Amino acid sequence: MKKNFEEFKKYIIGKRVGVVGIGVSNIPLINFLLELGAVVTAFDKKTIEELGDVGTDFVNKGVKLELGENYLDSLTGFDVVFKTPSMRIDSEALIRVKNEGAYITSEMEEFVRYTKGKVYGVTGSDGKTTTTTIISKLLEEQGYKTWVGGNIGTPLFSQIESIKEEDKVVLELSSFQLMTMTQEIDVAVCTNLSPNHLDMHKDMQEYIDAKKNIFLYQNSNGILVLNRENEITYEFKKEAKGNVKLFSSKREIEGGAYFKEGILYLEGKEVCKKSDIVIKGMHNVENYLAAFLAVKEDVSIESMKKVAETFEGVEHRCEFIRELDGVKYYNDSIASSPTRTLAGLKAFDEKVILIAGGYDKHIPFEPLAYEGYPYIKELILLGATKDKIREVFDKLYKEQEIKINIKTVETMEDAVKEARSVARSGDIVTLSPACASFDMYPNFMIRGNTFKTIVNAL
Known part of the structure; x- marks a missing residue:
């Protein structure tokens, strides 16, 4: 209440x-x-x-x-x-x-405690911002007055008296915001979980426990949307007090949302084709499946289909910048973990020239090398973690004789210059750092905007 x-x-x-x-x-x-x-x-x-x-x-x-x-x-x-x-x-x-x-x-705890609007909370290691934005677009398309806050949008507590009972509130919630959250969230979404922010959390378990607060205070009417294909989030269903809804990109889910043979389904009904979704990549298919489940009581299939076929994505997430000399440049500065970078790499149909590196959050880079190498044509490293990332690629070469050409540089200007020199017509260059920005930039947005400015000046 x-x-x-x-x-x-x-x-x-x-x-x-x-x-x-x-x-x-x-x-x-x-x-x-x-x-x-x-x-x-x-x-x-x-x-x-x-x-x-x-x-x-x-x-x-x-x-x-x-x-x-x-x-x-x-x-x-x-x-x-x-x-x-x-x-x-x-x-x-x-x-x-x-x-x-x-x-x-905290501002967010008091907001959730007192807001009159229905609250949709989104957390996870990757995909939070895009899923939050998709949910808000779906609700807006259906005609609801929708407020977006938390990690993105605007600070909402100071606007609390303007939010009516019939309004919808969509919050992107980080592990830091959730650590002390003891308020009920009507619809909770957990996109996935993998090691992240281990510079701030004592260990992985504390990180997971923080994320659980998004659903632990729900009542029996609450809805919890979980990724069936992520081991950690799937286990959350055992502790859920509300109705658990699962999504999957790999299997049919009765009563859930799933992807099968090029089509996205919600509770057995076709919503849209993957080929018609504007934002590419299987990770975005999963983001849509999660969003469809979150809003299914409030949004029609027609509205879901329309948003999927028109929404062009969020800035700094696999964002196309320009094509020059036949080379396409993309800004994926939001990718502050190896798993998020992997998702971005898999969205392209060919190997890419990858610019990576940044602030050290003390999370392992092995996934970037051991799972990422088939998608990388050239690797350009900068920032505090450049040597750490190079080491895991050197290890990959020693163990499996898989070699990726690596260059290390000091500045973003140098990185773009190097990428341009090795790129040939038809290539893709993407900034997808697999790290936070704090070693060189105040946040990922300023990092992404710096990259865009340099690329647009070429």
């Missing part, structure tokens, strides 16, 4: 509230808390100069700022603390303030 937001409004007036992180989602949160009458202190590693106009604006509105290297030392004496998603709940500062009696929460 959803709580009434009036309760929160009454509760928060005059409360001492600490907000950790002055980022994209917390800026509107801070402004909203001020409107509701809270006394707000905002914490961030950045300096006042780095915050620029945002910092000045907050100071003028009466927000106290705790900034710089030791910014969390002052996280004490609060009634409520909103943490940033990537902040571990067992961090020293949060344990201290919790022991003082503070209520620890």
